[in-house]
Amino acid sequence: MKIKRKVVIGFVGSQLDGARRSDRWEKWRPSLSLMQHEDLLVDRFELLYNAKFQDLAHHVARDMRTISPETTVVTHDIPMRDAWDFEDVYGALFDFSKRYRFDTEHEDYWIHITTGTHVVQICLFLLTEARYLPGRLLQTSPPRRSGVGDPGSYQLIDLDLSRYDQIAQRFSSEQAEGVAFLKSGIPTRNASFNSMIEEIEKVAVKSRAPMLLMGPTGAGKSFLARRVFELKRNRHQLDGKFVELNCATVQGDGAASTLFGHIKGAFTGAASNRPGLLRSAHKGLLFLDEIGELGLNEQAMLLKALEEKRFLPVGSDEEVASDFQLIAGTNRDLGAEVLAGRFREDLYARVNLWTYSLPRLSERPEDIEPNVDFQLALSAMESGEKVSFNKEARTRYMRFAMSGDAAWSGNFRDLAASVTRLATLSDAGRITDVQVDDEIARLKRLWRHDAQPAVMEGLDLFDSMQLEAVIAVCRQSKSLSDAGRKLFAVSRDAKAKPNDADRLKKYLAKFDLQWDAL
Structure with missing residues (x-):
């Protein structure tokens, strides 16, 4: 089993980590204590601070390197106006999590929440729980009895904190x-x-x-x-x-x-x-x-x-x-x-x-227009040329696309192909009503071909026309039951327990057809 590098991420403690005191080596200092455990090797410590504690952070980093030369200490200035303001702190730490290049395959991350203001600690917890900081929470504690060189203890923990409105809004x-x-x-x-x-x-x-x-x-x-x-x-x-x-x-x-x-x-x-x-x-x-x-x-x-x-x-x-x-x-x-x-x-x-x-495109007619705009934007990104409809062309295309005449048998693939053709054939980036009429005719030909299964070749004209009409109703309906109700609207009233869906399913089965295929 491959051993991953241990990386600690934590804020410098402006009080407990204080590095300028003459007796600093005799005091318990949370961040440095992690370097003093014989059973723990920290490969890298990402030491966070805000600007007014820059000198302190650099002193602490030097002390860390003195205690544990094999540990790489990296300092990060986290810009925040007020370390007690939830929105300010959360935003600054969230931005850090987005910038930082995590390597979870080769590194384990421990998020140290002993130092920093309580707001900093809470925000570190929330970001860890939300996986923006993909690590485990780490708590350090001082020794029970004072003693020079005693690093105290550390543990990986879970916390349950109250919700705060501003943070909830951010989430x-x-x-x-x-x-x-x-x-x-x-x-x-x-x-x-x-x-x-x-x-x-x-x-x-x-x-x-x-x-x-x-x-x-x-x-x-x-x-x-x-x-x-x-x-x-x-x-x-x-x-x-x-x-x-x-x-x-x-x-x-x-x-x-x-x-x-x-x-x-x-x-x-x-x-x-x-x-x-x-x-x-x-x-x-x-x-x-x-x-x-x-x-x-x-x-x-x-x-x-x-x-x-x-x-x-x-x-x-x-x-x-x-x-x-x-x-x-x-x-x-x-x-x-x-x-x-x-x-x-x-x-x-x-x-x-x-x-x-996932619904069919015909079940989401109100979403056709935003998807057309999305496909036009994709086309512009690929070709480097902006393409748009003129007013009459857009009205005509949307009226057809959202009508019962549009089968959209291939769903969003049909729509994407249609818009791509229009964009490709546009003149100087403008799709005209003439091009829309040609595209509508093309789509109708494609769907008419799809609507003529090979089974129709062996049918009498009467049967093939009946089957073609049934298929057209199916493609304009939201479900098998909806199509059944439309097709058997009169005869169903004579039945005590009508089952339109089953009746239609059996009719289609005679021709080896299935609802999903239509």
């Missing part, structure tokens, strides 16, 4: 920033989507449990998983990489090798060792999209890796370790897959703690 602001980060700054207007993102932000910061993102292709599962990773990395909660795999692209032995790696000679073509994606995601985040496509054997291996953080590469008799966080994505109903015997119940229970269903 609320940071949480709001986290929510905005997950949405890439897009001012979404859908209340249920915003509520879901707010919960995901809380879970992402506080939990390492697996997360399950459900939704159709193009709904943004991969994008959201990457933003969760970046949010956690910014909070110093992940040191590794973001690793992504669409499980539908690998099958059989190839799936096991891709995920868990293999050793040389494990099978024909295994010319060298392969680490696998789980090991590549060590201390990072692994996003497995379409997890329902994994075979039962790979599901069992994944469950073991999640629970024990160890697994066997293909062909190996020796286990390897990997500690990663998992986000899974699916467009299937995994509960139904469990009942059908295609997905392991124990794995489903493991990944189903935090489950979120």
